Amino acid sequence: MFKDAQTGLDYFCPNDNYYSKILKSDPPATATTAVKGRKKSKKTVAMYSECKDEMGFGYMLACHSIIRELQLDEILSASFGCLSQDIIAVSAFLASGAPGGLSNIDHFTQNNFCFTSKIITSESLSQLYKDISQSMCNDFFRSWIRKCCQNDYICYDVTSVSSYSDNLPFVEWGYNRDKERMPQFNIGMFCTVKSKVPVYYSPYNGSINDYSNLPYVINKARGVGLEPDADKKVTLVMDGGFAIPDVILKASEMGFKLLIGAPQDFGVKIKEHLSEWVTNGFLEDSILRRNDEAIRYKEKEITIGRLRTRLMMFKSPLSGLDQEKSLNSIINQMEIELQDKNKIIKGKHKYAPFFHITTNENNAFTYTFDKHEYAKTLALCGCFALLCTNTELSCEEALDLYRSKDCVEKAFAVLKNDILDERIRTKSIESTNGKMFLAFIGLIIRRTLEDKLRRYLNKNRISLDSAINRLSYIRCIKEDEKWVLSNCLTKVQRELVDILGLPVGGLGH
Structure with a gap:
C-alpha cells in the first residue's frame, strides 16, 4: 500500500x-x-x-x-x-x-x-x-496437533449435527442436543485450553453414547499424534457426562491424565463424600477467591477400581444461592400439585424424596414433607466435585482449568450456528x-x-x-x-x- x-x-x-x-x-x-x-x-x-x-x-x-x-x-x-x-x-x-x-x-x-x-x-x-x-486430513492433523498441543491442556466434548441424508451409514436417530426430530451424527472434538484452538475432531454414529465411544475417539486421536509421551502425559479435561468408571480406567490405561467433573450420582459415592465434608464443617478447609466469592475446597484420595485418584470438593456461595432458589421452586411446585390432587393412581415416585405419600384403597392420599431430606439437600447446594489424576495440579489450578473447558462448547456453538447452519445437507x-x-x-x-x-x-x-x-x-x-x-x-x-x-x-x- x-x-x-x-x-x-x-x-x-x-x-x-x-x-x-x-x-x-x-x-x-x-x-x-x-x-x-x-x-x-x-x-x-x-x-x-x-x-x-x-x-x-x-x-x-x-x-x-x-x-x-x-x-x-x-x-x-x-x-x-x-x-x-x-x-x-x-x-x-x-x-x-x-x-x-x-x-x-x-x-x-x-x-x-x-x-x-x-x-x-x-x-x-x-x-x-x-x-x-x-x-490427507490425517497428515494435516499430525502436523497441526504437533504444532498446537505443546505445553497445553486438552479438553474434549461431543455434539450432534442433524442431517437430511437418509443413506449415510453413520446418520441415525439418537439423543439430539438441539431437540430436533431428525437423524444425526455425532462429533467428538478436542481443543487446547490455553490457546482455545480446535485441534482434532472425529465424527461417529448418531446413536452411540458419548462415553461409550470415548475410548475409540481417543484411539483415533492417538493415531494422528495426540498421544502422551514418556516424559509428560497429556491431561484431558472433560465434563461429568464422561465420569464412568470403565471410561476413566480405559483412558488412564491409554496414558492420559484426567480432570473430570464428578456428578453426585457417580458410582464412587461422591454425594456421601460431599455430605460428610459439609456435615463436619469447614474449619480445616482452604479458601480461594474468585471474583466476588470465596470458594471453600477440600481434597481427599479415593480409588476407582485399580486407579487411585484425587477427589477435589468445592462449595460456591453464589452457585449455592441459585441452586437453593431452584430447589425451593421445585418443592413449592410439587406441593401445589399435591394440594390440587384428590387421588394419586401412579407417579408417586416423582415427589420423592421430599414428600412421603400414603394412599388408601380408594387412591385417596395424604402426604408429609421430609424436613431431614430437605436439610441434607439444602446443605449440598453450591457443592461440586472434580476427579483429577494429575498429581501436579493444585485444587486452585484444577478449578480454573475445568472452568476453561467451555472453549470447546463455544467452538461447537460457532460450528453449528455460524458455519454449518445447524444441519448437514451432503448426500455421500x-x-x-x-x-x-x-x-x-x-x-x-x-x-x-x-x-x-x-x-x-x-x-x-x-x-x-x-x-x-x-x-x-x-x-x-x-x-x-x-x-x-x-x-x-x-x-x-x-x-x-x-x-x-x-x-x-x-x-x-
Whole structure:
C-alpha cells in the first residue's frame, strides 16, 4: 500500500513482498503483480483476482494473516498440495458465516482476492469435498496437533449435527442436543485450553453414547499424534457426562491424565463424600477467591477400581444461592400439585424424596414433607466435585482449568450456528467428510479472529459478523496496472486493521 503524491490516493499492489509475507507462496500471474518498471510473471495460470475491476481484500487479508500466524498455510500446503488455496478460500467463506449459503461461493470468490486458480462454483465445491481424502486430513492433523498441543491442556466434548441424508451409514436417530426430530451424527472434538484452538475432531454414529465411544475417539486421536509421551502425559479435561468408571480406567490405561467433573450420582459415592465434608464443617478447609466469592475446597484420595485418584470438593456461595432458589421452586411446585390432587393412581415416585405419600384403597392420599431430606439437600447446594489424576495440579489450578473447558462448547456453538447452519445437507460419505474438514478450518479461522477482536467488539458493542462485513468492504478498484482503494478507510475499519496488525500500510513498498 502506498500513497500517490500527486493524487493523494492509496494504492494496493500485491507484489512479491506481499506474497512472501502473507501467503508465503508464489505470486499469481501478470496483472495483479505488475507495477511500473517490473516485468510480468511468466506463469501461465491467471488468478481469479485478475478478472474483476473491483475486488474486496480486507477480510481475506485478515484470514491470510491469521493463517500465516498459525502456520496453517504451511501445514495445508504440505498436506493438500494444490488444493490448499481452494481450501483456504472456502474455509474463509464458511468462517464469515457463508452469507447466502454455500451456493454463493462463486460470488464470494468472484468478488474477493482469494488467490485461487479459478472461480469456485457449486460444482467445483462438490468436487473439492471429494478430493479431500482421509489420508490427507490425517497428515494435516499430525502436523497441526504437533504444532498446537505443546505445553497445553486438552479438553474434549461431543455434539450432534442433524442431517437430511437418509443413506449415510453413520446418520441415525439418537439423543439430539438441539431437540430436533431428525437423524444425526455425532462429533467428538478436542481443543487446547490455553490457546482455545480446535485441534482434532472425529465424527461417529448418531446413536452411540458419548462415553461409550470415548475410548475409540481417543484411539483415533492417538493415531494422528495426540498421544502422551514418556516424559509428560497429556491431561484431558472433560465434563461429568464422561465420569464412568470403565471410561476413566480405559483412558488412564491409554496414558492420559484426567480432570473430570464428578456428578453426585457417580458410582464412587461422591454425594456421601460431599455430605460428610459439609456435615463436619469447614474449619480445616482452604479458601480461594474468585471474583466476588470465596470458594471453600477440600481434597481427599479415593480409588476407582485399580486407579487411585484425587477427589477435589468445592462449595460456591453464589452457585449455592441459585441452586437453593431452584430447589425451593421445585418443592413449592410439587406441593401445589399435591394440594390440587384428590387421588394419586401412579407417579408417586416423582415427589420423592421430599414428600412421603400414603394412599388408601380408594387412591385417596395424604402426604408429609421430609424436613431431614430437605436439610441434607439444602446443605449440598453450591457443592461440586472434580476427579483429577494429575498429581501436579493444585485444587486452585484444577478449578480454573475445568472452568476453561467451555472453549470447546463455544467452538461447537460457532460450528453449528455460524458455519454449518445447524444441519448437514451432503448426500455421500466423501462429501460429508470433505465439508466437515472445511468447516473445521473455518472454525479455526473464525475462533482466532473472534479471540483477537473480543475486547474491541465488547467495548464497542459490535458483533463479529458486523466486523467481518466492515473488513469485507475494504475494497480496491483497478486503475491501469495498479489497485487503488475504492474508499478511504472508516474509523472502525482503521481500528480493526490496527488490532489485527494487517500490513496495509506497507504492502506496496
